[in-house]
Amino acid sequence: MTDALGYRAKFGVLGPSTNTIVQPDFDDLRPAGVTNHYSRIIIQNAAAISDETFMQGTLEIDRCTEDAVKGVLTCAPDYLVMGMSAVTFYGGAEGAAGWKRNIEEIAGLKISTGSESVVAALKTLGGIRKVAVLSPYYPVANAEVARFLSDHGFETVRDIPLRCPSWQAIAQVQPHTIREAVKEIDGDDVDAIVQVGTNLSMVKLAAQLELTLAKPVIAINAATYWHALRAYGIKDRMAGCGRLLEEY
Template sequence: MTTTRSKDRQGYRMKFGVLGPSTNTIVQPDFDDLRPRGVTNHYARIHVDNAQAVSNDSFMAGAWKISEMTHDAVRRVLTCEPNYLVMGMSAVTFFNGAEGGRKWREQVEDVSGLGVSTGAEAVVAALETYGGIKKVAFVSPYFPTANAEVKNFLSDYGYETVRDVALQRPSWIAIAETTEQDLRAAFHQLEGDDVDALIQVGTNLDCMRFAAAAETWLAKPVIAINTATYWHALRRNGIDDQIDGFGRLMAEF
């Protein structure tokens, strides 16, 4: 979709409408930290209660509930006349494979009339940009059923998941309380010579800086979904600013 430049005093290059669950406390500060000068983020919260995601079934039900509420949040954020939408939630964008992810994005585009960057498609774009990646491993705050959806999505694009870790966080709020020690343990489980790249999914997981640091000592791509999603939105709109401190994706590509 065609994107027009903004005349907004602060968002004179781009006004992004950002959609995220009302329980998500990580994606908003992450996206603001990645924001170049002249780009502004305008956050619309998708109303959701702090579901106690204590099983495969309840996690999936909660994720679909967020999906059902997304279009209402889209309509709210449109009142500030953004130029483009960025999804600050990722689970449902992986569901039902590549075709399901595409249809989900297109539904949001139909409601908004704007282009949309989703976490799932941004991760694939990042993998393609790094190049030479065939086998991956990933960590999520999800439950195993949702991890299976991520594996299926990646498989549709030709990527083999060698290993994955589902942290099975007990609630939406608890995702943002995941410790660095938890992340370190997960990355140790994922890493191996049989893996070309590591991925973190789940936008309420505080992993952006940890992933950037891990990339330096693992000497292979480590992709945090918040970084990938915002990078994708910038590049889709011709904003090529290279920003240090958040991994090679933002600094080099």
């Protein structure tokens, strides 16, 4: 029997319990007949005050992810979408592939991750070799993002880690702060702007910045959901959320 609302696809979304941006973002992006079923990775609102504490916090999320996978499987999803990005970049291309493979083995389902979605977006948009990266992370995690992108042939020219002091604080970053950060890392030597960190609200703002900067601005939540739709064979396009969803 077909699900009454998710008659095209039921997506199991995995995200930290402290994250308040992924769920509304993904719901804004879903086409008719696709439903999102958020499974919370239960964590506390960790204080991130250094490279070390940030990494410890993200690794704690990683350790708790398996339980969230098992929980969402009880609604019989068709496909999984990762709503937490940092750990999906760790260890370069090889580490990221291994992380994804482990989740898919546990779930018996395919999953779209933030790291692979960003690379797929960059390749799909075309003509991109040099990027600038914005994150709510600490420098140690930005270095992991740059390493992963380098493994896939993309050079990170500049980056800004906003050093948000807790997981909840990421969602409190306001648009003017993001605009100023993008202005700082942009330049004629940059082909595209990449934003990572799923609790940073940037989907609609990225679409606006694409128009003013005349270059791709990739918000990770838009890229990840786009990747999930296309990987599952859903080709619907959506206006107002950036070129990826509008054109590809």
